[in-house]
Amino acid sequence: MAEPAGAIGIALLRRHIGRHFERLRIQAGLTQDQAAERVELSKSTLIRMENGNDGVKFRDVQVRHMLDQYGACATDREVLMALTAETRLGPRKSWWHDYTETSLPPWFAMYVSLEDSAAVIQYYEQELIPGLLQTQSYAERVMQVPPGFLDEGEAVRRVQARLERQSLLTRPMAPRLEVAICEAALYRLSRMGRALAREQFQHLLDVTQRANVELRIVPLSAGMHGGMASGSFILLHFPRDPITDEPLEPPMAYSDSLTGAMYLTKPAEVHSYRLVWSDVLLNALDPGASRSVITTFLEGLHSDGEHHSRMVQEQPQR
Missing domain, CATH: 1.10.260.40 (lambda repressor-like DNA-binding domains)
Known part of the structure; x- marks a missing residue:
């Protein structure tokens, strides 16, 4: 059945x-x-x-x-x-139903419902810490840019929705989250205030202790790689039908901007983003080395108020 x-x-x-x-x-x-x-x-x-x-x-x-x-x-x-x-067993709403009409842009609400059903989430981010790994303070700062884009009430609701999304990582049958973040995002974080940065760096170290979360850093020393052509994106992979063993939904690539999003489901489109993801991982540090980089950034925040993290000079560890 x-x-x-x-x-x-x-x-x-x-x-x-x-x-x-x-x-x-x-x-x-x-x-x-x-x-x-x-x-x-x-x-x-x-x-x-x-x-x-x-x-x-x-x-x-x-x-x-x-x-x-x-x-x-x-x-x-x-x-x-x-x-x-x-579908007729009653109003068993997912958490995100409370936000789809009041806090989430229409073009993003569909993504949240699909993310909530995914088995594997592969997330490449160039400039920011991914939403599923953000602390409240970091998310609040992100919602302030560009200045004037969101009014205070909407910004608060969107931050709350973002924090609610993170519960999917700790629920029963939680999806696997694989994240690749450019080292540049860590440098930007280190300039956002010591208290905020310290909390966010420590949160990254804590959350990557979970068995279903893997984080890799793409060092600046990696040079050219596929992610530079694609920009930030997410690949969603869905559970399999227990009868046919076919995916309940084909894999999907998602990419958004300030005012809209692309949902890419054609096999050729998804294949292109899979190629990018593979190339990003080839140029990324392994999870252990990535944790060491994050630790170095965190320790640098305690050194006379200055950030002294070293540039990552090693070749990517595969």
Whole structure:
């Protein structure tokens, strides 16, 4: 039987159901217009179902009718009846539902729901400490730039949402987080005030003690690498269907800016970012050496108020 929604995330479950229905429709040789007429739905409703939109209700009678019209086999019928039933078990909201309308930009809310369902998160960051590893003080400072972009109330709500996101690293069945950060971000951090920097550096050392978190530093001495062409990005990898062993959702590359985001799901697009990720890791220090670099930055904050961290001259340790 299919894995329960609580284990894989309701947003991902809906998208998975939608992909199932789309596959069955295509196998039946039906266009969306033809299918909508046959199953007695509007085309817009059918599209929302196939996209896994949050507002769609997968009613039992309706699901059976669709399966009949698509000529679904017994296995597909069993799986889809079980999965759609999971979406009707009541208001089991994820934490991020409380923020999607009040604090998170619309283009980011979708990412948060997908991140909440991911099995592996690979995060490359050039200038900042990644949001999942930020302290409250650091996040508050980040929300202040550029000056005037966010009013005080919205900045506070976004910081709270960012801190709430971090709970996914400590929950049962937590995802694996793999992070690569340019050394330049550590230099910037060391100039943000001793108390703030000390707290953030120590937090990085603490969080990387967790078995599901791996952090690597890309030293300035690495020279040219793929991440310089791509900019910061995130790769999301999703759980596998317990029946088919196929990913519930294809891998996705995500990249955002100040006012928008790109969700890249085409195989060629994701492959390009995977190549970049591999090249970044080739040029990054191993986790142990990366912790040593962070420790050096932290210790430098205690040396007469000056930061004396050395430039990392070693070749990347693979």
